[in-house]
Amino acid sequence: MKKIRGLALGLAAGVLLSGCGAGGGDSGPSPFAPEERDRLVVYTSHKEEVWWPIVREFEERTGIWVDVVTGGTNELLERIAQEAEDPAADVMFGGGVDSLEVYQDCFDPYLCAGQEDILERYRSEDGLWTPFSALPVVLIYNTKLLSAEEVTSWRDLLLPQLRGKIAFADPGVSGSCFTGLATLLQAVGGSQDDALRQFAYNLDGRELASSGNILTAVSDGSCWVGVTLEESAWKRVTAGDSIAVVYPQDGTSAVPDGSALIRGAAHPDNAKRFLDFTVSYEVQQLLSEQYRRPVRGDVEVNPALPDSSELTLLDYDLDWSRENHDAILMSWAFYLDGEEES
Secondary structure (H helix, E strand, C coil), X not given: CHHHHHHHHHHHCCCCCCCCEEECXXXXXXXXXXXXXXXXXXXXXXXXXHHHHHHHHHHHHHCCEEEXXXXXXXXXXXXXXXXXXXXXXXXXXXXXXXXXXXXXXXXXXXXXXXXXXXXXXXXXXXXXXXXXXECCEEEEEECCCCCHHHCCCHXXXXXXXXXXXXXXECCCCCHHHHHHHHHHHHHHCCCHHHHHHHHHHHHCCCCECCCHXXXXXXXXXXXXXXXXXHHHHHHHHHCCCCEEEEXXXXXXXXXXXXXXXXXXXXXXXXXXXXXXXXXXXXXXXXXXXCCCEECECCCCCCCCCCCHHHCCECCCCHHHHHHHHHHHHHHHHHHHCCCCCC
16 A cells, blocks of 8 residues: 555654644644544554554545544553543554453444455454454564474463563553463363463563563563564564564464444544544555454465464454453452462
């Protein structure tokens, strides 16, 4: 997509071409802001490199002014829940759909345009969310500290020799780490409570502040192995970091991240146009170039990534994940806080 790619290059060169607001909090009113009917407020957990070119292109095509507020997936979802009586945002852009499902009362269903072009396995039957990209959870390891034979499966993360050497972030803050934790529990078999306890024990009280720190910790050798998303891992591999990507032999998930229309949004029509745009051919092609797996059937996966048929994919249970979300996090916090290994 030439225009989006050009905008991304413009950003890298420090060239600002229009006026979308962004920040970790409210950006505040601008004297140049358009009338209310031409506005849109987006909460996003995506990195700037993902959301920026998409938002900028959307603004150019539609003339809609987009205010962007960034944060962690669960942080933003909690904010949406707290603002339910008077919503401040129109769209939640980002977060695994398993996380969006937990907050389903905060969203209005919407079946996006071009629904027939989306692969069936990534569609929301009731339109609660609009899929954005498919994101397999992978393991990574430092190639200077471990060999390929030492990290092959989720079960390896429960081995005593890796205690204190695992990079993992707070699943109560990071949606991707919650998906990773739920994937581990569904993959290892046996008692899920035992697996949760053993994994927490193996972190040795070390939990990173954000999922973005996982790749850095493994790359610099402060941790030996980590849990992250395929897209993030491959970007660091191609950048020359000393890490390798592992698709667990005991299976992994490829839960899509998504977007959702916030219930009671002040600009619902603009929000729907944005949701439609996120699954357009041009945007999905851009995602493929960024090592994300498109959800459209007419856009090819980046050739650097293994074909989906080569992966062992779990039948990830979204209903189970939603229903057990709070219980998993409560148990996780308890075990991480110092539960002795039994």
